[in-house]
Amino acid sequence: GEEVAQTPKHLVRGEGQKAKLYCAPIKGHSYVFWYQQVLKNEFKFLISFQNENVFDETGMPKERFSAKCLPNSPCSLEIQATKLEDSAVYFCASSQGPGREQYFGPGTRLTVT
Amino acid sequence: AQSVSQHNHHVILSEAASLELGCNYSYGGTVNLFWYVQYPGQHLQLLLKYFSGDPLVKGIKGFEAEFIKSKFSFNLRKPSVQWSDTAEYFCAVRSGNRDDKIIFGKGTRLHILP
Numbered sequence: 001g002e003e004v005a006q007t008p009k010h011l012v013r014g015e016g017q018k019a020k021l022y023c024a025p026i027k028g029h030s031y032v033f034w035y036q037q038v039l040k041n042e043f044k045f046l047i048s049f050q051n052e053n054v055f056d057e058t059g060m061p062k063e064r065f066s067a068k069c070l071p072n073s074p075c076s077l078e079i080q081a082t083k084l085e086d087s088a089v090y091f092c093a094s095s096q097g098p099g100r101e102q103y104f105g106p107g108t109r110l111t112v113t
Numbered sequence: 114a115q116s117v118s119q120h121n122h123h124v125i126l127s128e129a130a131s132l133e134l135g136c137n138y139s140y141g142g143t144v145n146l147f148w149y150v151q152y153p154g155q156h157l158q159l160l161l162k163y164f165s166g167d168p169l170v171k172g173i174k175g176f177e178a179e180f181i182k183s184k185f186s187f188n189l190r191k192p193s194v195q196w197s198d199t200a201e202y203f204c205a206v207r208s209g210n211r212d213d214k215i216i217f218g219k220g221t222r223l224h225i226l227p
Contacts, residue, residue, distance in 0.1 A: 033214065043203070043217035056214055091157065098213050099145070099164075106156040 002026060004094050004105035007074075012111045013082045021108045022074040025094030031055065032075050033093040033102060034067060043091075049075065082112045115140040117206050117218035125224045126194055134189040134221050136204030146187040147205040147215065148178055157203070163187065174198070196227045 005024040013019045025032050034046040045059040049069040060067070064082075069075040079086055089109050093102040120135035138144065148160040161172025168180040178189045187204060204218040 031213065035215075035217075041201070041220040043205075043215075045214040045216070048213060059214070093215075095213075101159065101162065102213075102215060104149075104157040 004092055004103055005074075006090075006092050006105040006108050008108060009106070010109045010111070012113060014113055015084060016081050019079045019082050019086070019110055019112075021077045021090050021092075021110070023077070023092030023094075023105060024074045025092070026103055029094035029096050029103075031095045031097060031100075031102075032069055033095075034075075034077050035091045035093065036088045037091060037107070038085075038088045046077070046090075079110075082110075084112050086110060087112045115144075115206055115208060115216045117204050117216055119202075119204050119218035119221050121221045122219070123222045123224070125226065127226045128196055129193050132189070132191040132194050132198075132223070134202055134204075134223070136187045136189065136218060137185050138187065138204075138206040138216075139185065140206060140208060142208060145207040146178075146180060147207070148172065148176070148187070148189050149203045149205060149217075151201045151203065151220075153200065160189070160202075194223075194225050196225045199223060199225045 007022045030051050033048045036044045047057045047060045047067050048055040052069045064080045067077045089107040091107045092105045095102045116139045118137045146163040149157045150160050160176050161170050163170045163180045171177045176191050201220045203220045205215045207215045
């Protein structure tokens with residue numbers, strides 16, 4: 001598609017439950033990025049992929065967060081045992097390659113109660 | 114480590130006023146610079162970007178920004194704002210060494226009074 005698609009739009013989970021978010025990059029884009037926006041401002045880089053390979057995971061909390069990009073499937077970001085501080089909007093972006101413009105999706109709002 | 118500092122957390126202007134939002138970054142090497150806008154309830158949109166060349170960059174909706182390398186600054190300007198410019202504005206930097214992650218500032222909330 002011509003836009004980055006993210007599902008679901010909103011996700012509510014009780015503390016300790018699992019959350020899984022999906023991202024379909026723009027067709028032809030081989031790089032995918034995940035960012036977390038907490039409290040409507042602070043953006044934090046989480047992880048990036050080049051096709052199905054992790055490109056940079058320096059921002060990922062190791063304990064409960066995991067992500068995958070498998071061939072012919074949307075990319076996913078999974079949070080095991082969610083905590084209140086995981087409440088945020090999670091944005092996915094895609095690009096054609098290093099140094100190219102990143103296009104952002106509409107985000108998934110995760111609320112942990 | 115790279116960082117981005119936006120000077121103004123919240124700006125209130127009347128329509129037709131001129132706008133300048135400050136942005137400074139810290140990184141010693143080659144950088145790509147961006148300004149993004151997030152309208153209420155919407156996702157991030159790219160206003161303008163600087164990769165190389167003319168340091169005065171023109172973007173969409175009448176916005177422009179000037180890259181001043183000696184000051185590590187990339188301030189956003191608009192000569193005459195409109196009520197529809199009410200939004201959150203994010204300055205961002207990406208290192209030119211192609212690790213590719215974008216580092217965002219904390220954002221400036223712009224409120225335009227009709």
